[in-house]
Amino acid sequence: MSRITYQQACLDALAEEMRRDPRVWALGEDLGRGGVFGQYRGLVAEFGPERIADTPISEATIMGAAVGAALVGTRPVVEMRFSDFALCAVDELVNQAAKARFMFGGQARVPMVIRQPIGMWRSSAAQHSQSLEGWYTHIPGLVVVTPATAADNKGLLKSAIRCDDPVVYMEHKDLWQVPDDVPDGPDHLVPLGKARIAQAGSDCTIVTWSRMLSVALQAAGALAKDGLEAEVIDLRTLWPWDRQAVLDSVARTGRLIVAQEAVVVSGFGAEVAATVAEELGPRLKAPIRRLGSPRAPIAYSPPLEDVLRVTADSIADTAKRLCASG
Amino acid sequence: MSRITYQQACLDALAEEMRRDPRVWALGEDLGRGGVFGQYRGLVAEFGPERIADTPISEATIMGAAVGAALVGTRPVVEMRFSDFALCAVDELVNQAAKARFMFGGQARVPMVIRQPIGMWRSSAAQHSQSLEGWYTHIPGLVVVTPATAADNKGLLKSAIRCDDPVVYMEHKDLWQVPDDVPDGPDHLVPLGKARIAQAGSDCTIVTWSRMLSVALQAAGALAKDGLEAEVIDLRTLWPWDRQAVLDSVARTGRLIVAQEAVVVSGFGAEVAATVAEELGPRLKAPIRRLGSPRAPIAYSPPLEDVLRVTADSIADTAKRLCASG
Amino acid sequence: MSDAKHNIDVERLRRHYATMGLIRAFEDAAEQAAREGKVTGAVHSSVGQEAIAVGVCANLRQDDQITTTHRGHGHSIAKGTDPAKMMRELFGRAGGTSGGKGGSMHIADFSVGMLGANGVVAAGIPIAVGAAHGAKLLGNGRVVACFFGDGATNRGPFLEGLNWAKVFTLPVLFVCEDNAFASTTRTKAVTAGDGPAARARAIGLHAADIDGNDVALVDATVAELVARLRAGDGPMFLNCRTYRLRGHTAADAAAYRDASEVEARWQHDPMKLTAEQLQRLGVAESHLAGLRQAATVRVAQALAEAAAAPYPARATAFTDVQDVGAPA
Amino acid sequence: MSDAKHNIDVERLRRHYATMGLIRAFEDAAEQAAREGKVTGAVHSSVGQEAIAVGVCANLRQDDQITTTHRGHGHSIAKGTDPAKMMRELFGRAGGTSGGKGGSMHIADFSVGMLGANGVVAAGIPIAVGAAHGAKLLGNGRVVACFFGDGATNRGPFLEGLNWAKVFTLPVLFVCEDNAFASTTRTKAVTAGDGPAARARAIGLHAADIDGNDVALVDATVAELVARLRAGDGPMFLNCRTYRLRGHTAADAAAYRDASEVEARWQHDPMKLTAEQLQRLGVAESHLAGLRQAATVRVAQALAEAAAAPYPARATAFTDVQDVGAPA
Numbered sequence A, B: 001m002s003r004i005t006y007q008q009a010c011l012d013a014l015a016e017e018m019r020r021d022p023r024v025w026a027l028g029e030d031l032g033r034g035g036v037f038g039q040y041r042g043l044v045a046e047f048g049p050e051r052i053a054d055t056p057i058s059e060a061t062i063m064g065a066a067v068g069a070a071l072v073g074t075r076p077v078v079e080m081r082f083s084d085f086a087l088c089a090v091d092e093l094v095n096q097a098a099k100a101r102f103m104f105g106g107q108a109r110v111p112m113v114i115r116q117p118i119g120m121w122r123s124s125a126a127q128h129s130q131s132l133e134g135w136y137t138h139i140p141g142l143v144v145v146t147p148a149t150a151a152d153n154k155g156l157l158k159s160a161i162r163c164d165d166p167v168v169y170m171e172h173k174d175l176w177q178v179p180d181d182v183p184d185g186p187d188h189l190v191p192l193g194k195a196r197i198a199q200a201g202s203d204c205t206i207v208t209w210s211r212m213l214s215v216a217l218q219a220a221g222a223l224a225k226d227g228l229e230a231e232v233i234d235l236r237t238l239w240p241w242d243r244q245a246v247l248d249s250v251a252r253t254g255r256l257i258v259a260q261e262a263v264v265v266s267g268f269g270a271e272v273a274a275t276v277a278e279e280l281g282p283r284l285k286a287p288i289r290r291l292g293s294p295r296a297p298i299a300y301s302p303p304l305e306d307v308l309r310v311t312a313d314s315i316a317d318t319a320k321r322l323c324a325s326g
Numbered sequence C, D: 001m002s003d004a005k006h007n008i009d010v011e012r013l014r015r016h017y018a019t020m021g022l023i024r025a026f027e028d029a030a031e032q033a034a035r036e037g038k039v040t041g042a043v044h045s046s047v048g049q050e051a052i053a054v055g056v057c058a059n060l061r062q063d064d065q066i067t068t069t070h071r072g073h074g075h076s077i078a079k080g081t082d083p084a085k086m087m088r089e090l091f092g093r094a095g096g097t098s099g100g101k102g103g104s105m106h107i108a109d110f111s112v113g114m115l116g117a118n119g120v121v122a123a124g125i126p127i128a129v130g131a132a133h134g135a136k137l138l139g140n141g142r143v144v145a146c147f148f149g150d151g152a153t154n155r156g157p158f159l160e161g162l163n164w165a166k167v168f169t170l171p172v173l174f175v176c177e178d179n180a181f182a183s184t185t186r187t188k189a190v191t192a193g194d195g196p197a198a199r200a201r202a203i204g205l206h207a208a209d210i211d212g213n214d215v216a217l218v219d220a221t222v223a224e225l226v227a228r229l230r231a232g233d234g235p236m237f238l239n240c241r242t243y244r245l246r247g248h249t250a251a252d253a254a255a256y257r258d259a260s261e262v263e264a265r266w267q268h269d270p271m272k273l274t275a276e277q278l279q280r281l282g283v284a285e286s287h288l289a290g291l292r293q294a295a296t297v298r299v300a301q302a303l304a305e306a307a308a309a310p311y312p313a314r315a316t317a318f319t320d321v322q323d324v325g326a327p328a
Ligand SMILES: Cc1ncc(C[n+]2csc(CCOP(=O)(O)OP(=O)(O)O)c2C)c(N)n1
Pocket: B029, B057, B059, B081, B085, B088, C069, C070, C071, C119, C120, C121, C148, C149, C150, C151, C152, C153, C177, C179, C181, C182, C183, C187, C244
């Protein structure tokens, strides 16, 4: 175990996988100078500019070329810089990467990782702050991963790189500098599709992912002081997601809050809520609650940006109300 | 009232609005020859090639140029041909059209209609068949419309053209030739955000939109023979959607089925289901059920394609089971 | 014996003619089947453009690779795809190249380096570039030919892909099939400047601009370009002027152009031109008729087989989606 | 009195110098405020590129329009935006150009035809083209100048937008600020061919390629190009060679380039060049110092005002979203 940052953890993960498998390479803008968040720092020295490739500002072709390179047997790790810019490459991701294996009847696979940092990062405004993870869960063929901790950003990135299908890998921009205890050595893998009970509890279930995990844990801490035990589940992977872990928990607690940073409307929280309603509906002790951003673009000005944030208080308040009713 | 097709209805709507407002114009590939589904047939003769503009195959710029043209006071109607191709223009739609009004503090508006035909259309396969309406409901700034009938394809298109914000307008490719009674004259407007109770009933509520409406009505017909009265609600507009109409209905019937052609996972049905669970959860008589496509790309071969379709039988069966339980 | 102009030997030209004839027969049969409703999806015929497919692919090894477009039957056949398997795909049957999942717009045959057709105009360009990028990283000496239409040169990936290939010095041959149409629109009406080759040159690529209906010329030009690819000279560009003799799809009567224009273009039909050339080289028309007849028979058999083949098992609607998270 | 080379009159050049000085002062203050954490978002300085903004916008009428990029303060000031309003925007305050909702990357000022900065590289190109398309449809005689960087010429919309403008004969002036960098990358390292102007010419546009640090030259060149736009000659292209004297953002020390390289480029600083030119034309350095001083004072005041301005009301987080379906 070492205490390292989320940023260092994924750096280690990529370096280990590149050492292990010569077919793994990374491509994107400015990677040679370490990438825009330092998450490629120093890699070009070890692996050279062929395997840490600086590209033109050509998002569509970064994505499309990775599809081609994956089809012929390499394992590209694509850096999109901000998930917002990946919107310049949606055809290549959704119509090509996600569908090639199926459309071609299984003749080939598309083992690629698409890194798309998400989330609010002080005053990044409407085009540099979006959390669009829900979108990609809707697209057959894609795996969607949203690591919340340094340990997971190591273990999940390694699993993503080893996955034979395209993985949309969404780090959160506000987590890069957050440290965590991370298992040492190259064998720390976190399986895709397995949630983690970040805190056990019996009064209500809070399902969350990405940066919202720390907010949910804070809320759980506050609730504990009021004698309420919240169970906090970090989904880690949104597709496939760990339905069973969530259903088991909610079956025990009878109450569900889904907390996400993304816009609530048609966010992934809707899928979680709908699934729980379908499976457990009449057995719930209280109505389901979703928390997330109102449906408005993200403003630049700090106080306006903050209006959109889900806070520990809002989670705790919601939990208290749910636990009071029913 | 005249009996005209869905295709003719929207042709009439566009022509009427172009006559009424000289700022309205249409742009897209092959419009001069009537558009790929004939939905622009004859318009170039009346309005000339400036206002029915044939464009290069440049989806990103079709969308982006429309944003610019809208910002300076024209009212473009953008034709994307297949919603799948609109994926080549997502930055322009999501980062630009949807956000400009807000990012610029309300200095300008983006009155444009983005037509994106959706849905399965025999053997169009994975890149020409998608129903991605759910995606756009997640994006602040966008209105999302999914007309199910010829009457609505007239009245909603006219409302969309008159709307001062970007409207993602999704016709269904399998409906072009379907006739319906359509009110005559240029005053037939259908308001954005109002659902229609396509059939009243008290035993369960079936919420649907687009082509699935006819399937749901068929199911309701079959259920009637078994003595079950299903209420069928056509949402018509997915954003804003008529929450109140749905909640009122489900409050009465106590049972909800959401039927959609799109992939179930994170489709708009999840938003409807989650909302009803939040608002009415413990008062439901039976668990909510969502029907839609399994999460797989759409295959070419007819029998494989059909595996993904929601049928009247599957809706009726689900309704019967819900009505039996509870 | 050889044709002086392009120094092509008659046997090679005869083989080209045979392959072109096979493509022609395939396209005619596929269009007919589409009109009869036997092929349920769209069919985009490459009739009139066969010389390009054949002239290019004749210079590729089996393990070299290609990407193609919605109009890709010819390229597939020229690269070595079995027409019978491809016809089964068009019929949506088991045993089709993609198991019936893709249809005409998603033909692929990785066994012969055919990396896939594409339903999205210009989408094959970055994919081809990436395949070449992969070849370079793997050091396997393969080259990639990337087919696309003149209409595709107005989409962003055209610029991005060419620039990328040049920046990374990748072994890609870009082949533009400049057939005058983009669906129902005359490409020139929506395209500025001096054409695809001029655009390529501005991005630093060597570009040739030739009559794409002359198979010997295509063959000879590509031989040179592919040699340069293999020598590591970076991407090469080839614009092939041709004409789309049929409608955009089997359903398109192409009433937006005069019959007289089309008739004039039939005089420049590559099958006709190649036949005349072969005759000048001493091959009898009866021999050529035999080649055409063999193609027709082979395609008729493919068609009959396809029509008789079973549909894929319904469970395959859920296979090949993804390893984790596929529908149960 | 006028400078023979560009036939520019000294008063016009003096005004250019004053505006360039205002931009310089604004950028210096904004960068400083960003480093101090007073400006919470990213700041991209246009120091070294002021001559382009000023030389171009001097040839536009107030109701002509521009689009710009993440590096757009200079263009905005040159087009007539009040620096005080813009500074409030950078501080996220009420009364900012976008009411604090946009920040530096989303400056817009429709009152002077500034249609918006953009956080997405090259995204302003289609928007500018569309604005020109709108102008043509409305017949209002306006022209549009579209600013973008050299890095943007590798994105698809560059090709698509130029082609579109030419096909529809639109009054757009494309202005490439060829400042040698795209973020931390040297643009040349990822760009093939003979540069932006060559690409534009291949798409059929008339293109000029000039020293963008010479404001008189920019002014004179643009005067001619804009005259052609107004005459209906269709889109024009201008490549302005320059150098990004600061880091990519205020947070970027730009350690990826040698201090000596940067120093050499400061010798070619447009402020310095213009001052020398004015001195040659007989304007005293003391007068120029006065102009610079006035700019510094004006910006200092803008800064103080911005820092003192209130934040926008929280309810405005939900205004300007959309007419139907906005959050309650
Ligand atoms: C991105 C995109 N836009 C539009 C279409 C519809 N479409 C299919 S083929 C075609 C014309 C393509 O023209 P060209 O590239 O010249 O190829 P050709 O059909 O002539 O072989 C169009 C517009 C598409 N498939 N993809």
